[in-house]
Amino acid sequence: MEIIPVIDIKGGRAVHAKQGFRERYQPLATPLCPEGDPCVLAETLLSLYPFRTMYIADLDALMGTGSNLELIQSLVSRFPTTVFWIDQGLSHLRSSDPTESAWITVLGSESLVGSDLTILSKRRDRLVLSLDFSTSGLLGPEVLLENDRLWPDRVILMNLNCVGGENGPDWRRLGYFRRKWPNQKFIAAGGVRHEDDLQKLASAGFTATLIATALHRSAIGIPTIRRMMSE
Numbered sequence: 111m112e113i114i115p116v117i118d119i120k121g122g123r124a125v126h127a128k129q130g131f132r133e134r135y136q137p138l139a140t141p142l143c144p145e146g147d148p149c150v151l152a153e154t155l156l157s158l159y160p161f162r163t164m165y166i167a168d169l170d171a172l173m174g175t176g177s178n179l180e181l182i183q184s185l186v187s188r189f190p191t192t193v194f195w196i197d198q199g200l201s202h203l204r205s206s207d208p209t210e211s212a213w214i215t216v217l218g219s220e221s222l223v224g225s226d227l228t229i230l231s232k233r234r235d236r237l238v239l240s241l242d243f244s245t246s247g248l249l250g251p252e253v254l255l256e257n258d259r260l261w262p263d264r265v266i267l268m269n270l271n272c273v274g275g276e277n278g279p280d281w282r283r284l285g286y287f288r289r290k291w292p293n294q295k296f297i298a299a300g301g302v303r304h305e306d307d308l309q310k311l312a313s314a315g316f317t318a319t320l321i322a323t324a325l326h327r328s329a330i331g332i333p334t335i336r337r338m339m340s341e
Contacts, residue, residue: 111311112163112318113335114195114297115155115325117148119178120169124148127322128274132169140326152185155325156192159335163193165216165320171198172221186212195238200226216266218242219250227251230260240266240299243283264295266320272301274323279307288314305334312338 118127118135123146125135137146142154148166155161166185170176179198186194197216217229220242230239239262242249249270254260267287269280279301287296298311299320308330311319324330 111308111316111338111341113161113308113330113338114163114165114318114320115161116165116167116299116320116322117151118167118169118322119148119181121176122148122178122181124151125169126274126326127167129271132173135169138326141328142326148181149185149188152189152192156189158332159339161192163195163318164189165195166197167216168196168198172218174199183212197240214238216240218268219248219254222250222254224251224253227253227260230262234262237262238264238266238297240268242268242270243280244270258291258294261294264297264317266297266299268320269300273299275301276303277301278303279311281310284311284314284316288316302330304329305338308334308338312341 118125120132120135123137124143125146126138127135138151139146143151152164155164166182168178168182170178177198182196194213195216196213197218199218199221214236216238218240230237239254241254248255267284269283272278272280279298284298292315295317297318297320298316302308302311302319302321303324308319321330
């Protein structure tokens, strides 16, 4: 199972994401990222382990309050051997072709409306769909749950309320999706705390998981990552 580190960027700083309350996110101050510098964080992570993939969320773009596009472009150029998954919402997609960028584009359901769903038919290997959930259910068009033919090859199951929390992943929803779509490549996101959670996800058939808080807390160390990535 692939472990994908997450870097959330807001106002040019790497921030600690917690339960989807983006307006409250504060710059990171951890051993991995003592001053909230996204470049330092990426460099530190890759010095600890050669992660194949990293996920970056441009929170300003997602909230409609700005953009960290230049910083993201700099990160992608600085680490050319790493595949970056970038979630910026739709503001940049409407002015460019997502399949021609230097990274994999993440399309979050929270940013999509019905008229945007045609984007999903373009170069499915260059797109990742994130099905974003809150306590109220799916954020975005319900047709995404009704018609799995809209899905690209890789689909993230993101529970925003679990992000940065202590209660673990949304096992009920994750289990439902694995049972209903056993052949789909699902990536789990939100609430992964420790090795036991990783083992449970792997046993359930998840191909990858997004992780942030557990890395900063050293709850998931490099020996665990090396073991999980090699199994």
